[in-house]
Amino acid sequence: MTRMTPFKELISYEEALERIRKSIKPIDRTESVSIENALDRVLAKEIVANMSVPPFDRAAMDGYAVKAKETFGASSFKPKTLKLTEILHAGASSNIVLGKGECVQVATGSPIPEGADAVVMVEFTERNGNDVKILKPVYPRANISPKGEDIEEGKVVIKVGEQLFPARIGALAALGTEKVEVYEKPRIAVVPTGTEIKEVGSSLKEGQIYDVNSYTLSSIINKNGAVPIKCKAVPDTTDELRNATKTLLKHDMIVFSGGSSVGERDLLMSVIQEFGTVVFHGIQVKPGKPTLFALVAGKPICGMPGYPTSCLLNAYLLLVPAIRQMATLPPKIEKTMKARLAKRVVSSTGRKQFLTVKIKRNLAYPVFKQSGAITSMTEADGYIVLPINVDVVERNQEVTVFLFD
Amino acid sequence: MTRMTPFKELISYEEALERIRKSIKPIDRTESVSIENALDRVLAKEIVANMSVPPFDRAAMDGYAVKAKETFGASSFKPKTLKLTEILHAGASSNIVLGKGECVQVATGSPIPEGADAVVMVEFTERNGNDVKILKPVYPRANISPKGEDIEEGKVVIKVGEQLFPARIGALAALGTEKVEVYEKPRIAVVPTGTEIKEVGSSLKEGQIYDVNSYTLSSIINKNGAVPIKCKAVPDTTDELRNATKTLLKHDMIVFSGGSSVGERDLLMSVIQEFGTVVFHGIQVKPGKPTLFALVAGKPICGMPGYPTSCLLNAYLLLVPAIRQMATLPPKIEKTMKARLAKRVVSSTGRKQFLTVKIKRNLAYPVFKQSGAITSMTEADGYIVLPINVDVVERNQEVTVFLFD
Secondary structure (H helix, E strand, O other): OOOOOOOOOOEOHHHHHHHHHHHOOOOOOEEEEEHHHOOOOEEOOOEEOOOOEOOOOEEOOOEEEEOHHHHOOOOOOOOEEEEEEEEEOOOOOOOOEOOOOEEEEEOOOOEOOEOOOEEEEHHHEEEEOOEEEEOOOOOOOOOEEOOOOOEOOOOEEEOOOOEOOHHHHHHHHHOOOOEEEEEOOOEEEEEEEOOOEEOEOEOOOOOOEEOOHHHHHHHHHHHOOOEEEEOOOEOOOHHHHHHHHHHHOOOOEEEEEOOOOHHHHHHHHHHHHHHOEEEEEOEOEEOOOOOEEEEEOOEEEEEEOOOHHHHHHHHHHHHHHHHHHHOOOOOOOOOEEEEEEOOOEEOOOOOEEEEEEEEEOOEEEEOOOOOOOOHHHHOOOEEEEEOOOOOEEOOOOEEEEEEOO | OOOOOOOOOOEOHHHHHHHHHHHOOOOOOEEEEEHHHOOOOEEOOOEEOOOOEOOOOEEOOOEEEEOHHHHOOOOOOOOEEEEEEEEEOOOOOOOOEOOOOEEEEEOOOOEOOEOOOEEEEHHHEEEEOOEEEEOOOOOOOOOEEOOOOOEOOOOEEEOOOOEOOHHHHHHHHHOOOOEEEEEOOOEEEEEEEOOOEEOEOEOOOOOOEEOOHHHHHHHHHHHOOOEEEEOOOEOOOHHHHHHHHHHHOOOOEEEEEOOOOHHHHHHHHHHHHHHOEEEEEOEOEEOOOOOEEEEEOOEEEEEEOOOHHHHHHHHHHHHHHHHHHHOOOOOOOOOEEEEEEOOOEEOOOOOEEEEEEEEEOOEEEEOOOOOOOOHHHHOOOEEEEEOOOOOEEOOOOEEEEEEOO
16 A cells, blocks of 8 residues: 655755756767757867868959059049959859959959969959959958868867757868767656556546547657657556566666655655665656655656646756756756736745746736646746745745746 | 849848837648647647546545535544445446445546545544444545536636647547647758758769758757758759759748859849848847848748858747747747856947856856857857947856757
8 A cells, every 4th residue: 555655854956957967978879960960969079170161262252363562552533444354253163373464353252363363353353355453452362262161171160069050060061071979868757657558549538538648748849959759658566667677778868757755755766776876766847846866776766646737847947957067068048038027927935836837917826737738838928936045035026037948 | 143242221120029019920821730749749629528527526646435414423432433334446337326324435537426425534543344434524525525526517628829738638539539630840951052061971073061950940940949951952043943943832931052142142032022022131240240031922032141050040030939929839948047248248339148058156258259150159169248328248147048959
């Protein structure tokens, strides 16, 4: 018969984060991916430039390639006239050699012909047939992007651990890189517990409900650089939980949902104590007090609350930092906004409270119903945080809203 | 021979955004996707609850289901004793009927047996064999989540146009929904122009460079709810541009890169004027002045600058709002942070300037080299904005950094 005992030791949210930080080992397995598929991945092998970018001296402006010294003294009153010998488009090969008194028309990106050392911008010229009047002098190297100006051959362009955001994908392309070595995404087993939990798609009998947490957890895992492995529901018995834990330890992390509340937590706890160590169980937050975090054979095991809102909010608060650390991703940058509270809220004392709110015309309306209610979250735009020592926040007070993402 | 004329009319960034807003028509094609694949998609057909959630009255706490009136007057000094007749786990079917003086042990989520109308929390009980002492009275319906408390059958749960973030995927799961109707993602043709542009994977001849913009633009498009269609480079001739435009109009938008600068812009301009209308060409921003936006047969055509940094920054500034509107997505929420400028910067007058910066110990270091340099972007963490009327920002001044994402 299930023993039912209340919680003993609760730790602060900050302490929970710190214990997670110390427990997580980033994945060091790597894989090779094409740069088309490398967006947002984390580089595992530094990128050294195998060529210069640009690969040749090129025009930085539309205009005329000239010998700079032949433009010295030019002005709109007293232009210097050069003979146009050629038009060089971007992409054209530059087998042209610029002679004395000559110029070549170039477009931005064209290679600079041999013998030229500057480009006069088109705005400072006047053309008449093949005569080009130069209205302003240029100094040597003016309006030329020299070879290697952007990236020097042999230089490190992207370091290990850097995330491949769009600009870095662009730098890889500039170097002609086809494939890069990135860290593998952590594989996270998502396991609902309880015999009442049924798969979406099956029909419900009296007393049964659909699995919600696997879907919300998988979504969060997907959005934070990891791969969710959705598993079948496990009944809340010591044997079943033990078997599931053993089988699923081949993945990088196991996230159970449900079964960590008072009624059932002893089961998962006792299984974990057989094999590993409990890092924490019980946090001074609302909703979500019963969250369990443990290590078994070096692998993190999370026991999330079964209530959908508690489970999801605790996933944002605790699971996201754990997953990102495992994926070598930088901490998530929260999107926040300021709003005024539309009505007074009262907090339970002794716990940091996370309160879901909806934003309307810059007012934050609390939408929390109860921790079982998924609609507390679907209607919310984000949440506000009430510190442990705050009991009441008055209407109209300015609050920071952390927006869901 | 290419005509080379400077820009005529430049509009403000705000005016450019407003013209884009008025020009874009959201995609109204829809598709059916499984809820596993619906994350971040936009709902095209409202979700009406086809069942109640919870689907039955259930225990909101671990404890004992009782007849509330039988607990009236109970206290720790004078407990009421009830007979435990059954243990009801979550998921168990409730064919039990509670008799007078009886109680049933329930776990959070268990159905409430017939005849019971409240749950006493385990914390306020003492058990001795099958005798359960009730130490505190409960009112009727206490600690029970009634059927439909979260979602009422027949109610609209998610509206058309709402984005399916994790909590909403959870609500779909709670209702047993397998598939949802969402808007199709806009299909955006990405076309580099210029004969000097070569595919990553090919080898370069003198004067040639690798295609960078297709990769950065595709990344941005992917990250903002649309599908990039990477196309082969098109040579900068009126005929080739005309053919490409005609062929690619089957997609929802065409984004050319390169070819909108002074030297070549007239080509794309003249092609567009044959078929459609120019919405704007030339913006008072730096980098990126030459960006072109047009409508041909109702479809938006963008001409992005060829320089990688200009192209990418203009994609963040102009393309992202256009794509998101087309995808019925809310405007992107910028991630920002405050930092102090590590050194004085001077702005060009008459243009709103976007300056890439790197953050180190809360100082913002300008990393801009020149608009051709992709490393201006790979090293940057974000950018700061210098308004048109600001010429100089002093060292140590506080600035808002818009972080790349």
